[in-house]
Amino acid sequence: MPIPKDTIIRISQNFFSTEEAHASITQVASLYPNITAEDGYQVMQAVVAGLRKRGHKQIGIKAGATSKMAQEIMGLTEPIYGVLFDLYQAPHGEAISAEHFIHPLLECEVAFKMGQSLAGPNITRDDVLAATEAVVASFEIVDFRTNEWKIGMGEALCYNVFARHFVLGQKYIPVDQLDLPNIAITLSKNGEQVGKGTSAAALGDPALAVAWVANKLAQHNSQLNAGDIVLSGATLPVQSIKAGDRFDASFEGLETISVKFV
Numbered sequence: 001m002p003i004p005k006d007t008i009i010r011i012s013q014n015f016f017s018t019e020e021a022h023a024s025i026t027q028v029a030s031l032y033p034n035i036t037a038e039d040g041y042q043v044m045q046a047v048v049a050g051l052r053k054r055g056h057k058q059i060g061i062k063a064g065a066t067s068k069m070a071q072e073i074m075g076l077t078e079p080i081y082g083v084l085f086d087l088y089q090a091p092h093g094e095a096i097s098a099e100h101f102i103h104p105l106l107e108c109e110v111a112f113k114m115g116q117s118l119a120g121p122n123i124t125r126d127d128v129l130a131a132t133e134a135v136v137a138s139f140e141i142v143d144f145r146t147n148e149w150k151i152g153m154g155e156a157l158c159y160n161v162f163a164r165h166f167v168l169g170q171k172y173i174p175v176d177q178l179d180l181p182n183i184a185i186t187l188s189k190n191g192e193q194v195g196k197g198t199s200a201a202a203l204g205d206p207a208l209a210v211a212w213v214a215n216k217l218a219q220h221n222s223q224l225n226a227g228d229i230v231l232s233g234a235t236l237p238v239q240s241i242k243a244g245d246r247f248d249a250s251f252e253g254l255e256t257i258s259v260k261f262v
Helices: 005-021 037-053 068-074 125-131 153-158 206-219
Strands: 058-064 080-085 104-114 132-143 163-168 184-189 192-198 229-234 246-251 256-260
Touching (some): 005 037, 005 153, 037 080, 058 206, 080 153, 080 206, 104 163, 125 132, 125 206, 132 206, 132 246, 163 229
Antiparallel strands (some): 104 229, 132 163, 184 192, 184 246, 246 256
8 A cells, every 4th residue: 555645744854844844754664664675765856846846956966785695684575766866966076974974884985977978778787887977986874763773675765765965076988988987986084094995896887776766766767867967886896984984985987076074
């Protein structure tokens, strides 16, 4: 049975009330144990509408749970997506305040800047490459805002896949200059290496993650637009964040990017 409209409104209002109070949220599954993925996307659409109403501009999409491990943790059978807004983008080179976070984690991701619109269904990897203007290194800072360390499909979708901040590098590289599935990535935290892997962690190839996003958006009567930024999913194990931490990530063929928290 689809989630009632008043429940959608109630959950989305809770998102904004807790944001404004800088408070944690109650785990969605404890309140609505039978919520489905499509229910969650409906709540997300209400949250997105609320952000637009508050004057924020949508600038892209983020893929989430692009690894089997992440899907298992959240009780999913496929990836998910969230919506990026201008308020989430932190300027390159500037420190980020850690005081507003609840349970923040940092992810290294390959980001795509779309040069053309991309509307599913049946989008392929080749379609993604043809529509991409350039690729850029990025950090995403997600915040699991639950009042206990519990995460699942419900709050992932209802609360816009934990979007908080993202940082883009400065070097935008055409896709034909990169071996997209095999970009080597090394992450250091406070000068000590804490992660090493490749871009293949995102669905085997970050371009496939973007294709998945385009096809999933089509199910919700939406699409990727020219100029959109698409975060293709975490490539390394996530790292906890606290004030004073500095992260440096080297993306082979792209650049080394850094972010500090205060």
